[in-house]
Every structure is written in C-alpha cells, then in structure tokens.
Amino acid sequence: MTNFSRLQARHLELFRDIVGAANVLTDEESLDRYAHDETEDLHYPPEVVLKPDTTAQVSRIMQLCSRENLPVTPRGGGTGLSGGALPQWGGVLLSTERLNRIIQIDERNLQVTVEPGVITEVLQNAVREKGLFYPPDPSSRGSCLIGGNIAENSGGPKAVKYGVVRDYVLNLELVLPSGEVIWTGANVLKNSTGYNLTQLVVGSEGTLGVVTKIVLRLIPLPKYDLLMLVPFRSAENACAAVSAIFRAGYTPSALEFMERDALEWVTRYVDSSTVKIEDDVQAHLLIEVDGNYPDVLMQEMEGIAAVVTEFDCGEILFAEDHQQKEELWKLRRRVAEAVKANSVYKEEDTVVPRAELPALLKGVKEIGRKYGFHSVCYGHAGDGNLHVNIIRGQLTEAQWNGTLKEGIREIFRLVKQLGGTISGEHGIGLVQKPYMDVMFEAAHLQLMKQIKEVFDPQHILNRGKIFD
Amino acid sequence: MTNFSRLQARHLELFRDIVGAANVLTDEESLDRYAHDETEDLHYPPEVVLKPDTTAQVSRIMQLCSRENLPVTPRGGGTGLSGGALPQWGGVLLSTERLNRIIQIDERNLQVTVEPGVITEVLQNAVREKGLFYPPDPSSRGSCLIGGNIAENSGGPKAVKYGVVRDYVLNLELVLPSGEVIWTGANVLKNSTGYNLTQLVVGSEGTLGVVTKIVLRLIPLPKYDLLMLVPFRSAENACAAVSAIFRAGYTPSALEFMERDALEWVTRYVDSSTVKIEDDVQAHLLIEVDGNYPDVLMQEMEGIAAVVTEFDCGEILFAEDHQQKEELWKLRRRVAEAVKANSVYKEEDTVVPRAELPALLKGVKEIGRKYGFHSVCYGHAGDGNLHVNIIRGQLTEAQWNGTLKEGIREIFRLVKQLGGTISGEHGIGLVQKPYMDVMFEAAHLQLMKQIKEVFDPQHILNRGKIFD
Secondary structure, eight states: OOSOOOOOHHHHHHHHHHHOGGGEEOSHHHHHHTSOOSSTTOOOOOSEEEOOOSHHHHHHHHHHHHHHTOOEEEESSSOOSSOTTOOTTOSEEEEOTTOOOEEEEETTTTEEEEOTTSBHHHHHHHHHTTTEEOOOOOTTTTTOBHHHHHHHTOOOTTHHHHOOGGGTEEEEEEEOTTSOEEEOSOSSSOOOSSOOHHHHHTTSTTSSOEEEEEEEEOEEOOOEEEEEEEEESOHHHHHHHHHHHHHTTOOOSEEEEEEHHHHHHHHHHTTOOSOOOOTTOOEEEEEEEEESOHHHHHHHHHHHHHHHHTTOBOOOEEOOSHHHHHHHHHHHHTHHHHHHHHSOEEEEEEEOOGGGHHHHHHHHHHHHHHHTOEEEEEEEGGGTEEEEEEEOTTOOHHIIIIIHHHHHHHHHHHHHHTTOBSBSSSOOTTTTGGGHHHHOOHHHHHHHHHHHHHHOTTOOBSTTSTTO | OOSOOOOOHHHHHHHHHHHOGGGEEOSHHHHHHTSOOSSTTOOOOOSEEEOOOSHHHHHHHHHHHHHHTOOEEEESSSOOSSOTTOOTTOSEEEEOTTOOOEEEEETTTTEEEEOTTSBHHHHHHHHHTTTEEOOOOOTTTTTOBHHHHHHHTOOOTTHHHHOOGGGTEEEEEEEOTTSOEEEOSOSSSOOOSSOOHHHHHTTSTTSSOEEEEEEEEOEEOOSEEEEEEEEESOHHHHHHHHHHHHHTTOOOSEEEEEEHHHHHHHHHHTTOOSOOOOTTOOEEEEEEEEESOHHHHHHHHHHHHHHHHTTOBOOOEEOOSHHHHHHHHHHHHTHHHHHHHHSOEEEEEEEOOGGGHHHHHHHHHHHHHHHTOEEEEEEEGGGTEEEEEEEOTTOOHHIIIIIHHHHHHHHHHHHHHTTOBSBSSSOOTTTTGGGHHHHOOHHHHHHHHHHHHHHOTTOOBSTTSTTO
C-alpha cells in the first residue's frame, strides 16, 4: 500500500488503447503544465496525463490503475487553492477537461445534467439563457470546472443567500477506484433513502471516486439586483456591521468584505478609477440585493444603508448602472490576483459564525504582530468566510517555511475556539493537511480514514490529500 | 456478531448506576409503550427502556452495550412512519425524551443549539419569539422530536421553499457505538474541511451513532403569508399544474396535493365545514406564499392563480383570515390520521422530479387496478414527494401480506424509472428495507454497509434497519 508501482511503457500502451494516443501526454511541457495549480508556488509533475472523454474510459483507467497499483490524481481546471489536484506521488494525472458536455437542461424540472469538465461560467450562461440560475460562483468561474467545484464544495459571493455547491448537487455518477460505476442518489429535491453518499462525495477532494456526471438543481433567475460599496473607518466595525444586517432581517445576495490593502492593490492592478479610497478608510463592504421587484430592492438597500450607518461608515457608493456594477465586481473578483502579483503569499480560508468576524480579524492581526507577518484579509463576510492572505514580504526563508507554521496554527486554534473551521470553500488538499489535528480529534480522523478505505482500499486515488 | 447477548439482571444494575433507577423501565406497560411507532401495526417490545439526560450517560450506556454486546435502539417521539425506532432485536431502547433542553438561541449568529429530545413545535415556537424561523415542519410537529427529524431527514410542507432538515443542520454532537463523543462539523455556513460526517449522519436513522446535541441554522421569520385552495377536475391536471407554477418563476412556501378521498375523509374526520367539495372535483392543491411585502405576495398569488386556471381548475378559495388559514392547514396536517382511522393502510413515501408527478400518479393507479388495491395519495407536490396510502379495505391476508409486495415493488420501479427514489422524508427503517435492491446496485449497497461497519463494527446500534 505504501509503495506505488512506477509507470512503465506497457502501461502507456494500455492507456493509448483506452483513450487514444492523442490523449496520453508524456512530453515534459505537458507534465509541467499539470504540475501546478493556483496554490502558492507548488510543483509536482505527473508521469503521464490522460484525457478520457467518456465514463467508460474513466472506468477502464481506474480498473487498470487498481490492478497495476498506479496512483491517480483527478484534476479539473487547475484553479485550486489548497493543492488538491497536484500529483504529489507522480503517476497518472486524470484530466476531466474533455468530459465537457452539458448533457441536458431540464426546464420542466429545473435541473441540469453536466459532465465535470464544463467551465462553471459556461454552465451559468447556458442556464441563464433559459431564465434559470445556478448560483455558486467562485472568483475563478471563467476557468474553473464544475467537477473541481464539487471536489472542493466551492462557494463564492452568492452563497450567503443561495448556498454553496453542495446545496445544488442532487446526484452524481461516480467511478470508484475499482472501476465500478454508481449513481450516488436520485434526481430529487428530498431523499431519505439510505446513507447520503452524494453529500459524502461533495467536498471529498477527489479522494473517494471520480465524478463523471452531475445532476444539479436550478432556480428561477432573479430579474433585478442592486449593488453598493460601503467604506468604514474601522475594519472591525465593517465586520460588526455584517451580522447586524442579518439581525435586522435582511438577506443580501452578496456581502463581501475587503481590507484597505485588498481594494487598494486591486484598484492599482486593474488600473481602475471607479473607487476613490479616502485616507481614513480601513475596509469596505460590497453589498448586493437581488429579486424580482425593484421597489422592494430599493427598500432593502435603504434599510441596509440605515444599518451600516450605525457603524461609522463613510459615503456609500450606489452603483448607477450595469457597467459600474461590473466594475465593482471586477475589483472584488480580481483581488486574489492582485495580491498574488504583489507578493508570494499563503492564503488561509478561515470561516467562523458571522458575528465572530470582528474577533477573528482582531486575532489575526495580533497573531501577525507576534510572528512578524503582514496579512491582507477579504472574503465572503456574510458567510463568516474570511480569506487571510499572509504576505511573504521581507520574511526570511526560516520564517516563511518555519515559524510561520506556528502562526497559522494559532490562527486556526482561534478559528476553532470561535466555533469555526479551517476551510470554508478551498478544501484541505495538501497545504492545510498539517493542521487537521487542530480541528479533529483522533477518533474523528480515524472515521474519515476508514471511510477512505471503504472506497479506496489501495489509496490510489489522490493520495496525500486531506489526511492521507 | 449475529447473536446478541440477552439482557441480564447485572446489566440492569449497571444501567441504574448510570441513569438512576427511575430511568430504567422494565415493567410490561412501559415496554409495550415503546414497542410501536406510527408505522402500520408493528409491535417489537424492548427488554429495557433507558432515559439518559446527559451526553455522558449516553456515552456510558453505549460503552456498556458495546462491551456486553447488547443491541441498542435510539428513539425520539415515536412518530416514525418506517419503523426506524422499533427494537426489532429487543435489548435496550434508548429514549432521548429527557435530553430536551434548548441550550442556546444565538440571535447574533442566527443559530440554535438543542438536545435531540426537544419537540419540533416547541423549538419552532421558541425561535419564533425571537423573530427567527426554523422551517422544517413535519405533520407530527406537535409530538415528534428534533432528534428523530434528523434521523429521518424530515421535510414537511415548507421544504419546497426552505429545504429539508439536512439544509439546517450545521453540526452534531455524536456518541459513537464505542462511547466516544465527537462533533461532526463546525458551527458555520460553509465547510470544506474533510469528509462531511454531519450530512452522513443526517438521515442515517440512528444506525451510525446517537445524536446528543444539534446546532441548527435559523433564518429571519417572514412576516406575511397568503394561502389558497384550488380544486381540480382531474388529479393528473393538478399534478401538472405544480411544475407549471415553478416554470412561471414562482416559488411557493408550500404546495400540497390532496386527492379527493384524502380531503373528503379528513373533512369528515375533523368535522369541518370550511371546504365544500364539488362532485366533479378529483384533487386539490393547497398553495401558500410568504415574505415580507404584502403587495408582492398578492401579486404572486394572482400570478399563480393565472397559472392554475390553465389546468381546468374550479373556483379558488382564498383564505380570508388567520382562522381560515389554520383551518385549511389543520385539514392538510390531519389527513394521515383520517386515513388511518378509515382503514389499516401502508404508506409509501415516493418522490420524483416534480414534473413527473402526473406520470407517477397515473402509474400508481394502474398498478392499483392490476393488484386490486385502492390508494389515497397526497403530499408535498412542490417537492415531487407523493405519499401513496394503500388501503387494506377488503384485501385478504394473502393479498395484504403477500402479493401486495409485488405491487409496491412495481410502484418503486416506476419511481426509479422516473428519476426518483423510494423515500423522500420517512426513511427506510424496517418496512422499506426489502425494496432497497430496487434503488441500489450491489456495489452501492456494499459501500453503505461498509460505512456502517466503520461506525458500528458490532452492529449493536439500531440493527435491522435500512439494510442491516
């Protein structure tokens, strides 16, 4: 179990038989392209890249790899932020990019059946044309794949009102490591028929099986939305305003938080003049409401504006038209890129009950002072989901890859103490794995490991991730 | 593993040590009281009833029963409809009724922490007083317990807009069969931290562990609702109207279907004069909308009325005031009782994609004609969840407990063919267990059984349920 076989020429022959020679890549450039995702600067090349385009091919690949004891790493768009798709053990990189059909948009039942290689935004646009809405909306939506979103249980800005990926997944076609194929559930909105394998697979980061078809529920597309940007003189006050909005009875369709640095860096990065950040402003909230009745939305925006005013905010910018909305959303969506362009960084995906956000932010800054790091924080505040970006800046190698680990551990201990957890939407993958013991006791980790063994007794599938 | 130990006097002594003598019941009347739930006329007395009131006591009970190889059946309010809480193997009945504290209503985070023995309606009323809403709402809400709702992943009329129990469960304290205690998740709205044990436990019918604390998310209470009752001359037309309402962009907060017999029987049963059922009416839809803006609700009701008119409906009854709403809801909620009072029956909890409802109803009636049974159908049509009540009537013993099984099997095959499943909210328990092979292939069932073994290698917990 510990030692995998090395890839041999005869394996390549067999793979060519299954997917065709054009879909078996071994040239160095290709291996290099699949060696990284968007996580820090990690680099783990596979020995071969396979691009199946049917469930049957995936099944045959898994059968072969089980028999030959070859490690398999499934991969979507390569936009992951926890290293979940990196082939740490070499072997087979199973790319789902050619499994990219939207099989059926079922307008009668408000469902869609897709393959995992469909780009999230492509799916969203396709259902939007039918007046339907698939809300989960990661910042990488233009390049990430639905299969990867399911692996990580992605969220995005709309989750605060509409829920995360798991709230839309009804049924999954899953190829087990043995090559057997099952459907995990049924195409229904309610299900009390045995254990919920669908929800066990969502968020399992490709460690239990390879998802080859997905049935998602859809909802009617809301017709209107309004957007505003609210500056605050204190970042903690901005966080405190978040839970006050919900306590006042409002459920925005997005409620995003950005620290001063985040908005300042991205404004420079995309060369935008939409927002002028006043000197005394420490953070912003980007707040959206949506629905079918413009008058109601206007009333809600006014109500929310009244709430935030209690938290010492500056002058609110109400987006005037579609173009200004797009501009504000572009700033929010490209924050991660801007931070990345500014410095190497480590991104932590903390999440707490939303009223604990001020305590989390305060704690992160204190821990930063103690360990000598600067952090830029932003995220889906309505969900209590704060992305903490630790900037490398002037940190030495010993600090960056040494003592910083203890600082991160302190952040995660604080998160747990506040009732939260160490990943809200990015997953554990490789980079959060060393911290799993902060969240889980031995008995709990043992249950997860044994469930992994039920599905994958040889540990050939995405070995080295989460806890493996 | 196959043979449990018999309960001995020394076990009773040890149990008295743990929970106190008053909470160890062995008298015949008590054993009899815990021998049935609301499923048909099944009767399985336990050997002893235990009523712990702390997690520590539950843990000690489970440790003892593991060591002594005694079967344990956890039980909530005893309102189950699939026999999930029946102690088929005798042994220990673990009643959660004294674990009945609402530990904390967290108004800052819109969450509540409760013990499993809280009555669903008690919880709903407690959070309502704070302006908050816990939507899952089984008909038995006045006597069922939250723990049982979690075991069966209950639904109820509000699920169509607000989702089922699993959509509200954030975190569970779980006592494993070994006596170890874990929290399955975190108190957060988003979570991508390892396998989702929370959702694995929801709907697992008390076979994986004993839930001792529950963290639920809450939402703001909608301020207004409107209700209407729509008669149809054809039951299939009523079903067809259901998906048309959603396709027109409306999401009612309840959308209930009742066949003529259902409404007629309950009207007689509760001696109500609210509804006069015209001779040519075959079915009704009960439709509710809710929200914070009365004008919007009125617009939505008019829009929905326009949709149903396309399906040859009769004169719509708009509930005039709170009292009339209550009266209509009472009729819907007490249908099951009325059917039960009319005849012995078997209730199937079918669910299909909602646009397939007309095909399901038509198929059920055809199968009934073939096997000679009369059925009364009603349920949560907005979710595609149809309760098929097979009336014993004049069926012989050989038909009722013999050939009828094949008829039920045909219904379930049809359900599967329509993309549905054999239980939407009642669970599998004892009575649907023989039909699990209709839904699941061997490889799938094997995964479930192995997951059971991970949690409960001795199979002491709720043995005989789902597939065990």
